[in-house]
Amino acid sequence: MWYFLLLLIGVAAAQRSSTRESFRETRFQYLVTNQNLHLDKLENDLHKLEEEFEELSHEPDPKFIKQLKARVRNLEGTGCAKGHQVPCGGDVPQCINDLLFCDGHEDCKNGNDEDPKRCSEAPVHVGSSYTGLVTWTSCEQHDEPHNVVVTITSSDRHDYFKSRVWIRGVISYEVDEEHHLINTEPVKGYYNFGKRYLVMIPDKSKYNYGVTCKFNLGDYDHADCTIVIPASLHECGHFRASRY
Amino acid sequence: RVLEVALRLKSVLKMIKTLIVLLLAVVAVTMAAECDTLTRLKIKSQWRRAYSHGHDREDFAQAIWRAVFAQVPTARKLFDKVHGEDTTHPEFEAHALRVLAGFDIAINLLDQKDALKAELDHLHEQHKERHIPDNYFVAFRTALLHVLPAQLGRCWDKEAWKACYDYISHGISHH
Numbered sequence: 001m002w003y004f005l006l007l008l009i010g011v012a013a014a015q016r017s018s019t020r021e022s023f024r025e026t027r028f029q030y031l032v033t034n035q036n037l038h039l040d041k042l043e044n045d046l047h048k049l050e051e052e053f054e055e056l057s058h059e060p061d062p063k064f065i066k067q068l069k070a071r072v073r074n075l076e077g078t079g080c081a082k083g084h085q086v087p088c089g090g091d092v093p094q095c096i097n098d099l100l101f102c103d104g105h106e107d108c109k110n111g112n113d114e115d116p117k118r119c120s121e122a123p124v125h126v127g128s129s130y131t132g133l134v135t136w137t138s139c140e141q142h143d144e145p146h147n148v149v150v151t152i153t154s155s156d157r158h159d160y161f162k163s164r165v166w167i168r169g170v171i172s173y174e175v176d177e178e179h180h181l182i183n184t185e186p187v188k189g190y191y192n193f194g195k196r197y198l199v200m201i202p203d204k205s206k207y208n209y210g211v212t213c214k215f216n217l218g219d220y221d222h223a224d225c226t227i228v229i230p231a232s233l234h235e236c237g238h239f240r241a242s243r244y
Numbered sequence: 245r246v247l248e249v250a251l252r253l254k255s256v257l258k259m260i261k262t263l264i265v266l267l268l269a270v271v272a273v274t275m276a277a278e279c280d281t282l283t284r285l286k287i288k289s290q291w292r293r294a295y296s297h298g299h300d301r302e303d304f305a306q307a308i309w310r311a312v313f314a315q316v317p318t319a320r321k322l323f324d325k326v327h328g329e330d331t332t333h334p335e336f337e338a339h340a341l342r343v344l345a346g347f348d349i350a351i352n353l354l355d356q357k358d359a360l361k362a363e364l365d366h367l368h369e370q371h372k373e374r375h376i377p378d379n380y381f382v383a384f385r386t387a388l389l390h391v392l393p394a395q396l397g398r399c400w401d402k403e404a405w406k407a408c409y410d411y412i413s414h415g416i417s418h419h
Contacts, residue, residue, distance in 0.1 A: 084300050084395070097303030099394055103310060105332075160314035161390040163307070189398070201398045210398070230398060 063219065070218030086194035088112045098194030103163045113194070121157070122220040123198060123213075124165045124191045128152045130213065132239030134173065134227060139209070139236030146174040148227070148239055150200070150211055155191075165191040169200055171211055173227070187211065198223070201230040213241060277403035279411040284354035286401055287408045291351045294395045295344065304395055305340035306331060311387035312380075319380050350412050364415030371416055381413045 078087045080095035088094040088108035100107040102119035112118065122128075129152075133145040154168045172184040185207040189200035201210035212233070213225040221243040227236045277283060296304060309331050313320055320328040327333035331340070346367060353360040388409060393400050 081299075083296075084303070097300060097307075099303050099307040099391065103307070105310065107332075158390060160387065161307070161311045161394070164390075164394045190394070192394075199398060 066218035067222070068218075070216060074216055084194075089118075096194075098192055099163055101163050101192075101194035103161070118196075119193055120220060121155070121165060121191075123196070123215050123223075124152050124155045124167050126152055126155055129244050130223060130225065130241035131244050132225065132241040134237040134239040136227075136237040137235060139227075139229065139234075140175070144177070145239075146177065148173040148237075150187075150213070150225070150241065163193055165193075167191060167198075167200065168203070171200070171209065171227075173209075183208075185209065209236060277401075277407040279354075279404075279408040281355065283401075283404045283407060286404050288351060288354055290392075290396060290400050290405075291348070294392055294400075295348055296395070301344070302337060302341065304391065305344050306337065307391045307394070308344075308384075308387045309336075309340050311391060312383050315383040315386060316380055319383065322374060322376065322380075347412070350415075351408075354408065361415075364412065367416045368418055376417065378417065378419050381417055381419075385409050385413065 078085075078095070079093055080087050084097045084099065085095040086098045086101065088096060088110060089112050090108075090110040092109065094108055094110075096107045096113060101113045104114065107113050130150045132148060134148045135145045136142045149172045150169060151172075152167055152169045156166045157164070158166075166188075167190060168186070168188045170184055171187050172182050175181045175183050186203040187200035187207075187210060188203050189198065189210070191198050196215040198213040198215070199210070200212075202208065208229075210228045210230040210233075211225055212228055213223040215223045217224060223241045224238075225241045226238050228234060229236060279287075294304065295301060313328075313331065322328065323336065323339065326339035327336045330336060349363050350360065350367065353363055385406075389402060389405060392405060393402070
């Protein structure tokens with residue numbers, strides 16, 4: 001009899017402890033679920049915030065800022081004497097001769113004349129091609145702008161005189177858009193690191209035009225180019241060139 | 245009749261053709277440059293533009309001498325007394341300008357034979373005892389032929405410069 005009673009108590013105790021265990025487990029799960037929901041809400045809020053942020057205008061492309069700065073710089077002028085003088089750039093203004101740029105000897109006080117970016121040969125890499133729409137202002141009679149392509153076909157830089165790159169190239173310009181007639185003329189010239197200036201004139205006198213390009217738009221993929229009469233540099237047409 | 249006219253036209257055309265060929269031959273001969281009177285005048289005016297003035301002249305000289313020493317580094321030794329080891333040293337800059345001044349005289353006298361001869365003889369005397377190897381003169385020529393177009397841009401005549409430089413350098417070195 002006692003033995004039976006003891007057994008009963010034992011079973012009851014076991015049962016009670018097992019329900020308590022399961023209760024604790026449920027409560028634990030409840031808390032976890034709760035926390036997860038809480039996190040979900042935070043995530044949701046954050047997502048909403050992100051969406052709102054996305055709707056705001058993006059930060060401007062650094063390239064765009066560069067181009068903007070270049071345009072302002074062009075308007076400000078260099079402060080250097082006309083001719084061969086070129087500004088070193090940097091905080092303290094200084095002008096030096098373009099013959100001394102990129103020749104391996106630091107001539108600017110801040111050494112900017114030997115800056116790898118300034119001395120980049122990117123504009124005249126063989127195969128570089130620049131295209132644009134020419135607005136003819138003289139020399140050719142066209143009412144509408146026509147396509148033009150300038151391509152660098154060879155470049156040569158001498159170790160003993162590094163401030164210029166001697167180049168050859170081809171200029172092709174549309175003469176008749178209806179029949180797609182194109183004039184192609186060989187040109188030769190040089191690139192001036194200091195001025196970021198490219199000049200090419202006809203290889204032989206039987207050809208008509210030369211071309212000059214200023215890489216003054218903040219990068220080496222865009223340039224301000226003109227088609228010129230080689231002798232006088234009289235401007236025949238103008239185009240905004242982009243590398244392609 | 246029509247045939248006759250056509251034939252005559254043909255012969256006239258032929259004559260024009262031979263004339264053009266002859267003309268071209270003459271042009272070709274004059275183009276194979278020689279330091280003749282017209283070429284000398286051309287050199288004189290191109291030099292005046294290149295030689296420029298003030299700071300630009302100093303830099304022009306600087307660029308030429310850097311190009312010379314880059315080709316023949318041993319030539320620096322000849323300029324020990326004027327700090328040839330550093331082309332930006334004031335004494336060397338002064339010297340570089342002096343050299344160009346001599347060159348300037350020679351070029352400006354290109355159209356006055358007797359005076360030019362006197363100047364070249366004078367320069368020859370100055371250079372004689374220094375025993376300057378011929379390749380230094382060649383290096384100077386190469387330097388000049390590269391800095392000149394950089395300085396002058398598109399309007400310059402390489403062949404003319406080669407011819408007249410050789411004339412002057414021969415007058416100085418007698419080689």
